[in-house]
Amino acid sequence: MKRSEFLRTLAAIGAAAALPRMALAGQNIKMMIPANPGGGWDTTGRALGKAMLDGKLADSVTYDNKGGAAGALGLAQFVNGSKGDPNALMVMGAVMVGGIITGKPPVNLSQATPIARLTSEYNVFVVPANSPFKTMADVVAQLKKDPGSVKWGGGSRGSTEHIAAAMIAQRVGADPSKINYVAFRGGGEATAAILGGNVTVGGSGYSEFAEYIKAGKMRPIAVTSNKRLNDVPTLKEQGIDVEIGNWRGVYAAPGITPAQRKALTDLVLATVKTASWKEAMEKNDWTPAVLAGPEFDKFVDDEFAALRATMVKAGMV
Template sequence: MKITRITAVTAVAVLALSACGSGEDTSSSAKAGADKKFQALNRLEIIAPAAPGSGWDQAARGTQEALGSANLVKAAEVKNVPGASGTVALAQIAPQKGKKDLWITSGLAMMSGVISNGTDVTLDDLTPLARLMGEYEVIVTPANSPYKSVEELFTAIKKDPKSVAIAGGSAGSADHIYIGLLAQHFGVKPADVNYVPYSGGGEATTAILGGKVQAGVSGLSEFAAQIKDGKMKGLLVSSPKPVDGTPFAQTAADVDKSLEFQNWRSMMAPGGLDDALKTRYIEALKKMHGSQGWKDIAAKNAWNDNFLAGDEFATWLKEENTRVTGVLGELGLSKN
């Protein structure tokens, strides 16, 4: 299978993310349930499985802020546990069966990290709570870079792969997968790309601005501020249309529609949770998703609203794992 099949398997799956809608129940019992005041969670520790400045870190801190502003939690803190596509954090959380007041931010990168690293623990060891959002990938260069388009960047890579280093997330991450898609499209062997993995967006940003690499790939939110400030040049965003407020030379549709792509991130808890506590956590996230605070945070970070909670998210997660396992296996990156 060629790497371009990622589009039909992974990219389409994440681009088409959508929660099942439900009709409004106007019965008296439904109204009584809706009127019942939610009792705020006492405390919460949210694990961001990557370094500060990363997409996971932003998702964790955005959740922390939105829960607090909506009075859904009395005290919440974020702890960063970076390493190995999130699997270092996963290995710490998975054994804590039934532990209360503990959430972990997860997503496509952790799923692919489990598969590519062959870890003993998997997402099956966690309790799925909700898929929070989707995010477009972007390709950037330093502001003074000679490359004006993604075509020029990959022409240089094709000519001399080692001369062009690209900073991104961990091996097998969404960033890595998207670089593979682009490489295949432009006739470059994915394995030939000089891909330099970092544990967080902050480290990748430093490498790009410091001239240690010639380009970078990450989620839109991680580089948006630097692009707006003129410190980085946005070559490509993996969306079908231009994104508001952040300039890019091209969208994916400008290059090839098959290059449209979204990463996704979610919130999970340790396995073995009490059913009542699991229900309460999911209700808190549903209420957070409907709050103005969350909507403002999502808009600020250019996140796409792909919210999906509870059993629907758990079902989708298994389907997504099957797709991603197949893709990484065909790419020779699967150890599971």
């Protein structure tokens, strides 16, 4: 080999080595959103995909919504249909963990590949603007009188708002097993039910209700955080010792190689540093909660144990 050819070969090898690891995963990302349009997972998945495109970290991002059973239907489709696909990602979070605990579906998160936790969001409880209940104290009074008469609307069974409702009942001395919880497949359905007065009180991430609160169509009565969010009083300051967060993250397909997992992790971690993602965080009142690698694996395992203990104590399992 001539010296000039040798140097060109070395340069090519060096250039290849300098490419981001994310290139190993390819650039055409397929985003599974295991929920109907309009909810928190949908917003998260599409914001993540947009940030990948805006940051020129991917050539294309396609989305597949598959709602139902707290994400278990989408998880099953993802696990069964994406094995070994280095371009596949699935949005997930605390709701899916809770749904797996209560629903015991035939598929499990352990069959997919953990990538990263992205955000945390606290729930806000709201009532329709014309509701006779003006405060959480009004709701609690009715709950104590007749637990079944209070309809709690929110995400799938096992969601953080469902767990929070059961915990509220438990803390105020009502029977959590008699909670009248109405589960919806997506944020759009829950919003319509609240606005239509078909449920007494609704719960979800603040971002899902923000425009209706601002327009005066919903009245926020409590948040599940440890401090006020947009000046909405916490449950704790109203004498109800409940605090619970709703985290969201992403998983990859089963059967990918360690190098492909590393590439997808690098892609996601690069995406959450983009201006586009930071804009979405601010717009949706999300709290940064990035965690990846073995720490994220351990977090999910610990979350399963903690949520199961809480749900057993509240009479949900």
